Amino acid sequence: MKRLVSRGGFAAVMTAAVAFAATGPVLAADEHAPQHVERLDWAFAGVGGQYDRAQLQRGFQVFQQVCTACHGLKYVRFGSLAEPGGPQFPLEAVKALAASWPYEITDGPNDEGKMIERLPGLADPIVGPYKNDKEARSVQGGALPPDLSLIVKARKAESHAPWYTHWFWMLADIATAYQEGGADYLYALLTGYEEAPASVEMAEGMYYNAAFPGHQLAMSPPLSKDFFIEYQPDSGATGSLDQNAKDVTAFLAWTADPRLDTRKRLGWQVLLYLLITTLLLYAVKKRIWARVKH
Template sequence: MTRAPIMQAMMSKASLAACALLLGAVAPAAAAEEGGHGAHIERQAWSFGGFAGQYDKAQLQRGFQIYQDVCSACHGLKRVRFRNLVEPGGPEFPEESVKALAHGWANKITDGPDDQGKMFDREPKLFDPILGPFKNEKEGRAAYGAAPPDLSLIAKARNVEYTGTWWWHPVSMARDIATSYQEGGADYIYALLTGYGEAPADVKLAEGLHYNAAFPGHQIAMSPPIAKDSFVKYQDETGSLEQNAHDVAAFLSWAADPHLNGRKSTGWLVMLYLVVTTALLYAGKRVLWSKIPH
């Protein structure tokens, strides 16, 4: 990662308005979906899914590029610090590159007071959070009519909704438990970003709203932040709407759960410990009771 964040100077006003509502700061749907259910969302394959899944470092690095180029113009990651981009289990960028990234980050840190008792803005450092462009919620609301949400926990705050029959619901829940399904937020983010399209003939869109197949009610105020013909190209000149959406969804999942890799690795060690301990206790019990007549 060598380039500094420069997209705030390059993005159009329309793109900024689209980002302002990214992944949550959306107007209420014009009409709820029939039956009160949300849209059906297909499950995606994620490297971090299941009991043994782990984050893909290369994917997290690409996902951060999407966040930097598209989302950071309006959204912060205040619960993620620049140093977290270096730590194991995450994107694992080189520390010197992250220092340069922080130094050139467009959104400064308000610090102080200084010797004159005044607050001042300074360049971010490794221990500082990744802030968005707005100092507070009211400033964001004044700019766009709705405060752009912080994306630190967006993958935990959003989820998919069960849309099947009532009698199949217990089976679905049991399957989710058996497979350790926790990727609902990532599935929703991916579906939302790729769900834009032309409204069906029988759907009348309210003024200023866009058709989105994944959004409940299918009418959403957010303009498409990425599209089939407008997506972020990676450093190797590859990229697509689907890959952009997949990568940024994975990155936001890491932002919401940065210790997943370590937790799952520790969990398997604990399970191994319990199996070995159980075997030793059973063997000890057999030896002990074999000497006692019964």
């Protein structure tokens, strides 16, 4: 099921309602124009979802070949790429990957009191190109490429439902365990680069993006219809902008929430136990209270 989070129709109704009741300034200035974020069917979505290992592997490939130009994953160790519940690459391949990583780790001080630069190992984080935020900003013309470890959890898709349907969407989201707003947003961002509408005046070095709040984004389009990553023939998918965006989003969903598979599996066991126990306790309670009218 796909549903527009922006819910254009409702937004129009809301704007009208607000304008009707407004005593102060009306909303919907240009920078408040609704973001265009669509809900996708993620393999890891909902109550039963689990990561698709092949997708995480493809996603890592995209991350490695595109995102690492500017971003790192400081909370993710190389070794975890080989662990179950993730891309689960062969351990040897991950060792080789770490040993050939383009960016070095600053370590030390060594016995002579000097800091050293060395290649990462399995226990080291997947470092990006910059040693610190200041270096990043100076190279990127003032913009800071954020660390991507938690980016999927740190973003969300805004709901623009009006007050009278807000509650129903909320309950529906709770009942279906919708928690993929960050992934939906990231996919929408990666595929959301467009020509700026004539009415919008773009700032220097900014790119128009339909999903980004305010629509002016400093990140140049990392992927496009003409520039995307080709996959190996046995990877389970063919490369395209759309497929790349989905796969790298899934990979970053994993880096943000590496315990998702275990969590959801254990969740079902716990809930089943609770459900049965609650029913048994209810039967006991009925039996006990059968002695008195109440």
